[in-house]
Amino acid sequence: METKRAVVSVVGKDQIGIIAKVTSILASNEVNILDISQTILQDFFTMMMIVDVSNISSLEDLQAQLNELGEKLGLTIHVQLEEIFRAMHRI
Amino acid sequence: MDITHSEMLETIRMVQMENLDIRTVTMGISLKDCADSNFEKMNERLYKKITHYAKHLKEVAEQVEREFGIPIINKRISVTPIAEILGNCSVNEAIEIAKTLDRAAKDLGVDFLGGFSALVHKGMTKGDETLIEAIPEALSVTERVCASVSIGNTKAGINMDAVRKMGLVIKEAAEMTKDKNGLACAKLVVFCNPVEDNPFMAGAFHGAGEGEVVLNVGVSGPGVVLNALKRHPEADLGQISEVIKKTVFKITRAGELIGRVVADRLDVPFGIMDLSLAPTNAMNDSVAEILEEIGLERVGTHGTIAALALMNDAVKKGGAMASSYVGGLSGAFIPVSEDNGMIRGVQEGALTLSKLEAMTCVCSVGLDMIAVPGDVSASTLSGIIADEAAIGMINKKTTAVRIIPVPGKKAGEMVEFGGLLGRAPVMEVNAYSSDRFITRGGRIPAPLQALSN
Numbered sequence: 001m002e003t004k005r006a007v008v009s010v011v012g013k014d015q016i017g018i019i020a021k022v023t024s025i026l027a028s029n030e031v032n033i034l035d036i037s038q039t040i041l042q043d044f045f046t047m048m049m050i051v052d053v054s055n056i057s058s059l060e061d062l063q064a065q066l067n068e069l070g071e072k073l074g075l076t077i078h079v080q081l082e083e084i085f086r087a088m089h090r091i
Numbered sequence: 092m093d094i095t096h097s098e099m100l101e102t103i104r105m106v107q108m109e110n111l112d113i114r115t116v117t118m119g120i121s122l123k124d125c126a127d128s129n130f131e132k133m134n135e136r137l138y139k140k141i142t143h144y145a146k147h148l149k150e151v152a153e154q155v156e157r158e159f160g161i162p163i164i165n166k167r168i169s170v171t172p173i174a175e176i177l178g179n180c181s182v183n184e185a186i187e188i189a190k191t192l193d194r195a196a197k198d199l200g201v202d203f204l205g206g207f208s209a210l211v212h213k214g215m216t217k218g219d220e221t222l223i224e225a226i227p228e229a230l231s232v233t234e235r236v237c238a239s240v241s242i243g244n245t246k247a248g249i250n251m252d253a254v255r256k257m258g259l260v261i262k263e264a265a266e267m268t269k270d271k272n273g274l275a276c277a278k279l280v281v282f283c284n285p286v287e288d289n290p291f292m293a294g295a296f297h298g299a300g301e302g303e304v305v306l307n308v309g310v311s312g313p314g315v316v317l318n319a320l321k322r323h324p325e326a327d328l329g330q331i332s333e334v335i336k337k338t339v340f341k342i343t344r345a346g347e348l349i350g351r352v353v354a355d356r357l358d359v360p361f362g363i364m365d366l367s368l369a370p371t372n373a374m375n376d377s378v379a380e381i382l383e384e385i386g387l388e389r390v391g392t393h394g395t396i397a398a399l400a401l402m403n404d405a406v407k408k409g410g411a412m413a414s415s416y417v418g419g420l421s422g423a424f425i426p427v428s429e430d431n432g433m434i435r436g437v438q439e440g441a442l443t444l445s446k447l448e449a450m451t452c453v454c455s456v457g458l459d460m461i462a463v464p465g466d467v468s469a470s471t472l473s474g475i476i477a478d479e480a481a482i483g484m485i486n487k488k489t490t491a492v493r494i495i496p497v498p499g500k501k502a503g504e505m506v507e508f509g510g511l512l513g514r515a516p517v518m519e520v521n522a523y524s525s526d527r528f529i530t531r532g533g534r535i536p537a538p539l540q541a542l543s544n
Binding site for chain 2: 007009011035037039046048050059060063076078079080081082083084085086087088089090
């Protein structure tokens with residue numbers, strides 16, 4: 001089966017346990033993390049993950065769960081199919 | 092090669108902070124086979140055909156929007172110019188058709204439906220006459236239907252009888268919607284050299300050379316270009332052009348991908364990508380502010396046309412490489428009411444109607460969303476249309492006029508149109524009459540530029 005990859009981005013104020021909470025949602029949805037990177041710029045936390053979403057029937061469901069977490073922690077969390085990044089940054 | 096952290100951040104910043112969006116996915120639908128001598132039958136077929144093909148347009152577009160995280164602002168439909176299927180219909184029946192189109196658009200949840208149109212650049216058929224006669228009322232009793240009329244092109248010249256008629260039609264349409272500041276006129280475009288695959292409203296229609304159904308995409312993104320330029324305050328003009336090209340390349344690639352995915356999921360062919368910088372009233376989503384960032388104190392001052400020419404050309408160069416099928420209008424739009432920078436330019440006396448006319452020589456598309464005093468005569472409106480058409484005809488480019496003589500308003504007042512249409516300052520027109528010129532009628536012959544074979 002063709003792998004379908006997505007980018008999960010988390011942006012907001014740094015706090016303890018962000019990665020743990022986000023990844024536990026991903027794990028419970030059977031989403032495998034392929035790559036992860038994070039930086040902190042003046043308390044401003046950004047994390048990017050490339051994940052395998054081949055097993056997911058609806059991205060919207062996952063987005064909804066992440067939105068809920070984002071609201072609780074005051075973070076913006078997005079999951080977007082990776083193709084859009086490829087289209088914009090690779091020829 | 093994998094996407095880097097900073098590249099991901101760039102895309103996310105463009106969407107979340109700089110208003111990157113796909114302005115519209117527009118489905119073009121041919122209605123030629125709906126024509127029938129029995130009006131009731133034709134009316135029913137129109138509705139059925141449109142709602143059949145576009146049944147899932149909104150739903151699929153919204154799904155793609157969520158999956159890729161790029162907003163698609165408008166879902167639209169364009170149809171065969173209605174004048175071409177009217178045949179022997181009466182004016183009232185033409186108005187009925189407009190209502191049917193409006194009902195289809197509402198039932199499908201699409202924002203606008205374009206194609207209540209006639210192409211009369213050389214002459215008028217009976218159907219054309221009926222349609223043009225029906226425009227004022229059709230646009231007053233409907234919400235989402237857009238109309239356009241082609242009154243000239245480089246190959247045919249300018250049909251000045253049609254130009255005269257359109258001055259009267261615009262006046263009447265404004266009068267019929269005077270309680271809404273002449274809103275009907277905001278849904279009516281008068282064209283020279285129109286294109287058949289334009290996804291942008293109010294001038295979209297599904298041209299004669301198009302297929303049964305097609306999906307066209309219009310991108311946007313003045314905010315992204317503006318922010319990119321702000322990061323290069325010391326760049327010379329060659330470098331400015333380079334920054335715009337690179338930025339537009341990325342925007343266009345995003346648009347092309349989204350368009351292709353939507354087309355694929357709807358199982359219709361992908362048509363074209365329209366590379367236009369289309370402003371909105373959102374903060375910093377302004378073409379005028381790009382020109383000001385390039386170095387003008389206010390849009391409209393000396394140097395504006397040169398800066399606009401540079402920007403428009405860079406947009407095309409960047410976009411042309413990013414898309415396999417570029418079409419539509421592809422350039423920069425300079426609507427006054429939809430661009431906060433343009434509005435400020437007018438209010439502060441930097442930007443005049445004459446300067447806007449001159450600007451249309453170097454960019455798409457024409458005088459767009461211009462409010463003028465309600466007591467402007469029909470022949471003055473026709474004169475304005477004729478001037479724009481002449482610019483388009485001689486320069487072999489599309490020009491258009493979307494002008495609103497706002498009933499009861501004087502120069503300097505502000506009018507609100509709401510939504511994407513925005514708000515506009517009422518602009519002064521030349522007080523001298525064009526009446527004798529317009530009443531002469533006839534056709535301005537095709538220019539030498541037409542003799543290219």
